[in-house]
Amino acid sequence: AQSVTQLGSHVSVSEGALVLLRCNYSSSVPPYLFWYVQYPNQGLQLLLKYTTGATLVKGINGFEAEFKKSETSFHLTKPSAHMSDAAEYFCAVSALDSSYKLIFGSGTRLLVRP
Amino acid sequence: KAGVTQTPRYLIKTRGQQVTLSCSPISGHRSVSWYQQTPGQGLQFLFEYFSETQRNKGNFPGRFSGRQFSNSRSEMNVSTLELGDSALYLCASRLAGGDETQYFGPGTRLLVL
Numbered sequence: 001a002q003s004v005t006q007l008g009s010h011v012s013v014s015e016g017a018l019v020l021l022r023c024n025y026s027s028s029v030p031p032y033l034f035w036y037v038q039y040p041n042q043g044l045q046l047l048l049k050y051t052t053g054a055t056l057v058k059g060i061n062g063f064e065a066e067f068k069k070s071e072t073s074f075h076l077t078k079p080s081a082h083m084s085d086a087a088e089y090f091c092a093v094s095a096l097d098s099s100y101k102l103i104f105g106s107g108t109r110l111l112v113r114p
Numbered sequence: 115k116a117g118v119t120q121t122p123r124y125l126i127k128t129r130g131q132q133v134t135l136s137c138s139p140i141s142g143h144r145s146v147s148w149y150q151q152t153p154g155q156g157l158q159f160l161f162e163y164f165s166e167t168q169r170n171k172g173n174f175p176g177r178f179s180g181r182q183f184s185n186s187r188s189e190m191n192v193s194t195l196e197l198g199d200s201a202l203y204l205c206a207s208r209l210a211g212g213d214e215t216q217y218f219g220p221g222t223r224l225l226v227l
Binding site: 032034036041042043044045046049051090092094099100101102103104105106107 | 120149215218
């Protein structure tokens with residue numbers, strides 16, 4: 001069965017520092033990959049997605065992610081953290097069966113220190 | 115274009131009761147999926163509806179059910195509520211026709227006492 005692993009349930013960075021949130025997936029076939037962000041008491045907002053084509057994907061709010069098939073990774077980065085980036089981030093993969101269900105990682109809570 | 119809307123936003127029920135949650139997808143989206151989010155289990159897929167038909171179902175007991183109407187609006191129902199059903203229930207809509215992207219609503223937070 002497919003799975004998604006997010007390393008680090010909590011990541012703390014200083015404002016202005018690089019943000020790196022790690023995501024690895026298990027799949028023998030390149031899946032569709034997504035990053036979502038969840039602010040307190042809200043739903044999930046799509047940050048970016050990889051389906052096919054360019055492996056470096058740019059999303060909203062200055063985030064980007066690179067699909068690396070050889071490493072089965074889809075890490076999320078942002079060059080300079082802002083206080084407003086503090087939230088929980090979820091990596092997800094689209095199931096390779098006939099469904100369109102998303103399989104989520106356990107999430108990484110990003111803390112931004114002033 | 116308006117996003118996915120869910121009603122109600124908050125609910126408090128007692129064990130043994132039943133509850134119905136509603137989801138209106140983005141205009142033109144034909145697929146609606148439901149997910150349960152809990153601190154212990156994370157985000158888990160409940161089911162997906164497309165053209166009023168349940169296409170897929172996650173590993174949840176039969177107490178969890180849903181339906182979709184001709185206007186693509188969807189409801190999910192949980193009968194005989196248990197304490198463990200306390201969760202944030204998220205609805206996501208998808209355009210379909212090859213687009214895999216799911217757009218989520220704000221969720222309904224259910225507390226079972």
